Amino acid sequence: MDGGYRWNVTARCLLAFVGASLWVSLLGACIARLLVVAGWMTTPESVHWMTMLSFAGWCALAAWIFYHASLKAVGMWMLGSGMALGGLFFLVGSV
Numbered sequence: 001m002d003g004g005y006r007w008n009v010t011a012r013c014l015l016a017f018v019g020a021s022l023w024v025s026l027l028g029a030c031i032a033r034l035l036v037v038a039g040w041m042t043t044p045e046s047v048h049w050m051t052m053l054s055f056a057g058w059c060a061l062a063a064w065i066f067y068h069a070s071l072k073a074v075g076m077w078m079l080g081s082g083m084a085l086g087g088l089f090f091l092v093g094s095v
Contacts (some may be wrong), residue, residue: 016062028054
């Protein structure tokens with residue numbers, strides 16, 4: 001077993017645990033805020049529901065990180081979509 005494989009697994013673990021947690025938290029915050037702005041739920045209700053549902057999203061994202069062949073592609077997708085979610089949260093949060 002070479003060192004490259006170990007670094008790949010280490011990077012995937014970090015991306016799955018840290019990156020996926022941040023990404024799903026940002027997604028949950030965006031959706032919770034959108035639910036409040038749309039008038040469908042109050043703030044405590046939307047935060048509660050998105051907190052519960054974010055666990056399923058995190059599991060799916062972590063599994064996808066380990067499933068996908070290219071770590072670089074996964075990392076770039078998460079970075080790009082995370083920046084888009086951050087921009088959306090900034091726009092929706094200022095409403």
